[in-house]
Amino acid sequence: MSGENNAEIDKQLVKRVQEGDKRAFDLLVSKYQHKIIALIGRYVYDQDEALDISQEAFIKAYRALPRFRGDSAFYTWLYRIAINTAKNHLVSRGRRPPDVDVDVSDAQYFEGENKLHDLASPERNLIRQEIDDVIHKVLDQLPVDLRVALTLREFEDMSYEDISVVMDCPVGTVRSRIFRAREAIDKEVAPFFK
Amino acid sequence: MYEKSLEPISAMMDGEIGEFELRRVVERVSNNQQLKDKWLRYHLAQDVMQGRSVQISEKIDLVSRVSEALAAEPSFKIDAALPVEQDQTPAKQAVNADRNQWWKPAASMAVAASVTAVVLLGAQQYGNEPIGASIEVANISVIDQVLPPSRFGSELSTVSTATKSSQSTAYGMGQYIQKHRDLTFNKESSWQVKWLPNGFKKAQHQVSSNSETLLYSNGNSAVSINIEPLGSQVASQGILKTDELVAYGVRANSNFITVVGNVSPQIAAKIAASVVHKTQ
Numbered sequence: 001m002s003g004e005n006n007a008e009i010d011k012q013l014v015k016r017v018q019e020g021d022k023r024a025f026d027l028l029v030s031k032y033q034h035k036i037i038a039l040i041g042r043y044v045y046d047q048d049e050a051l052d053i054s055q056e057a058f059i060k061a062y063r064a065l066p067r068f069r070g071d072s073a074f075y076t077w078l079y080r081i082a083i084n085t086a087k088n089h090l091v092s093r094g095r096r097p098p099d100v101d102v103d104v105s106d107a108q109y110f111e112g113e114n115k116l117h118d119l120a121s122p123e124r125n126l127i128r129q130e131i132d133d134v135i136h137k138v139l140d141q142l143p144v145d146l147r148v149a150l151t152l153r154e155f156e157d158m159s160y161e162d163i164s165v166v167m168d169c170p171v172g173t174v175r176s177r178i179f180r181a182r183e184a185i186d187k188e189v190a191p192f193f194k
Numbered sequence: 195m196y197e198k199s200l201e202p203i204s205a206m207m208d209g210e211i212g213e214f215e216l217r218r219v220v221e222r223v224s225n226n227q228q229l230k231d232k233w234l235r236y237h238l239a240q241d242v243m244q245g246r247s248v249q250i251s252e253k254i255d256l257v258s259r260v261s262e263a264l265a266a267e268p269s270f271k272i273d274a275a276l277p278v279e280q281d282q283t284p285a286k287q288a289v290n291a292d293r294n295q296w297w298k299p300a301a302s303m304a305v306a307a308s309v310t311a312v313v314l315l316g317a318q319q320y321g322n323e324p325i326g327a328s329i330e331v332a333n334i335s336v337i338d339q340v341l342p343p344s345r346f347g348s349e350l351s352t353v354s355t356a357t358k359s360s361q362s363t364a365y366g367m368g369q370y371i372q373k374h375r376d377l378t379f380n381k382e383s384s385w386q387v388k389w390l391p392n393g394f395k396k397a398q399h400q401v402s403s404n405s406e407t408l409l410y411s412n413g414n415s416a417v418s419i420n421i422e423p424l425g426s427q428v429a430s431q432g433i434l435k436t437d438e439l440v441a442y443g444v445r446a447n448s449n450f451i452t453v454v455g456n457v458s459p460q461i462a463a464k465i466a467a468s469v470v471h472k473t474q
Contacts, residue, residue, distance in 0.1 A: 009209035012216055020269040023224030026257050030234045033256040034241065034248040041249055050249075051256065058260045062267065128250050132242050139431075140445050148467045151444055153208065154243050155432050156459055160210045166460045167467070179204035185239050186232065192250075193235065 010074035017065055025065075029058050032075065036082050043086035043097070053089050057082040127192060134188045142181055149174055150181035200232065207236055230257065383408065385421050389468035391461060417455030417462070419469060423448060433459050442466055 010031075016024035036057060040050045061081050068077060087097040139147055145167070152158045152166060160178075164171045202219045205211045211219065223229040234257075241248045383399055385406055393412035400407045405422035434441045442462035443452045451469050453462040 006207075006209050009206060009216075012209075012213065013220070016217070016220060021220065022264065022267075022269050024220050025264070026224055026230065026261055027220060027233060029257045029260050030230060031237045033234075034238055034250060035246060037256070038247045038249040051259070054256055055259050055263060058256065059263055062260075062264055128242065128248070131239070131250065135239055135243055136445075140447065144446065144467060147446075148444070148463065151431065152463055154240060156463070158460075160205075160208065162460065166464050168464075175205050175210065176201065178208070179201040182204050182236055182239070183200065186235050189235050189239050190231075193231070 007073045007075075011070050014065060014068060014070065014074055017062070018068075025062055028074070028078075032078060033058075035075075036078065039079060039082055040086045043083075043090060049089075053086050054082065056089070057085040060085060131189055131192055135185050138185045138188050139181075142184060146177045146181040146184070149177035153178050200229075203229065203233055204236065207233075207240070384472055385419075385469055386472050387419060387465065387469050389464060390417070391415075391457065415456045417453060417457055417465060419465065420452040420454075421469060422450050422452075433462070435459065 010028065013024045013028050017028070033054065037050055037054045040053045040057070041047075044050050044053065057078075061078050064081070068074070090097045139150070142150070149163055149167060152163045153160075158166070160171045160174045163174045163178075167174065202211055202215055203223060206216060206219050223233055238248065238250065242250075383401070383406060385408065387408060387410070390410055391412070394410040394415075394417065395412070396408060397411040397416065398407075398409035405420060407421075408419045410417045410419070431444055433443075438456050439454060440457060440459050440462050441452060441454045442459060443450060444463070444466050445451075446466070446469065451466045453466045455462065457465075
């Protein structure tokens with residue numbers, strides 16, 4: 001299943017970093033930065049502070065990578081480092097870490113009642129909502145083949161091979177359809193970041 | 195040509211490329227700011243679609259900050275003699291792996307889970323109550339303000355916002371109104387299901403003012419397909435599995451198609467993808 005594939009690509013990127021390719025670490029930072037900042041935002045109010053802690057967490061992760069052999073998923077390991085960095089940061093500032101911790105395994109989707117501080121300002125919430133709306137609008141307008149391929153991939157976590165069976169087409173076609181669907185979405189999402 | 199060259203980035207996201215291609219893509223992306231941005235946005239869109247917690251700001255560029263901070267750090271080659279850092283015991287990893295498996299679909303189906311239970315209930319009621327059980331479900335967004343939660347039991351209580359006062363009368367009348375609508379609308383199906391598993395034949399078909407439900411069966415298994423205008427559905431896109439049934443909902447142009455049955459998710463998705471309007 002592609003959830004495993006997702007962890008697998010992390011593992012391969014980690015391996016490349018461990019073999020001396022620092023550029024591969026950029027891709028991991030890029031992939032996880034928004035999630036890590038959101039996670040740390042549950043411990044601190046200020047966005048600049050959250051960015052500093054996130055940066056420190058990634059640097060710690062980089063330095064610890066030689067000792068990471070992939071016994072747990074990279075993101076689980078990274079989230080744990082980020083949480084510890086945030087808590088240490090609070091302690092070093094004489095602030096008490098919150099009693100309620102964020103479970104690493106749930107952190108990706110954490111929206112619960114025991115939410116700690118939340119960085120999201122109304123403006124940022126609006127951006128997220130707008131992006132969400134744009135994505136679903138594009139999804140609705142996609143040709144059915146592209147929409148089904150992307151839906152099976154993103155919402156059902158199916159591998160290209162499984163999707164090719166469901167859609168009765170070659171794996172290469174699945175790959176192309178998912179890419180074209182993502183490109184259609186990206187065309188509308190990109191202006192938010194200019 | 196440019197677009198075609200981006201395809202491996204998408205495949206890399208999904209872990210669907212080999213080691214050789216991976217190396218080439220990492221090199222290309224790492225040396226090209228536009229491609230780096232693309233990689234970032236692809237993941238961000240994926241996170242948003244899957245309901246993950248992300249912090250979005252056009253000003254965030256942690257990659258450059260981390261990269262600059264690490265510029266003076268040496269690259270390293272892994273030393274197999276180094277101790278392994280483990281943040282979890284294997285047992286806890288296994289538990290968390292299970293929890294992640296549970297979380298992911300649960301998050302993407304946050305809305306659908308409570309609501310699709312009603313769809314499942316609708317399918318289960320076919321045998322006892324042939325009068326448009328699923329049609330009622332399709333119209334729930336219209337009449338839920340007068341539906342008593344007790345009528346459907348705990349399953350429906352998660353979606354109904356009804357109060358108890360004078361609701362049972364309203365519900366009962368609602369059924370007759372629905373019967374009337376069913377009688378006065380054209381019974382001819384406007385939709386065609388182009389693909390079904392072998393042996394499945396149409397068993398029932400119901401049309402209401404804003405939805406159409408088709409039931410197919412092969413004698414052992416049954417699949418119901420509900421088509422309604424986008425916006426009137428009570429579930430979001432996604433899939434819900436129970437011990438016996440799968441419910442799969444997907445947008446299709448200006449409609450929302452829900453497939454419920456004791457089939458695999460793949461089959462449900464394939465059926466949903468094959469539904470077309472007869473004019474198409």
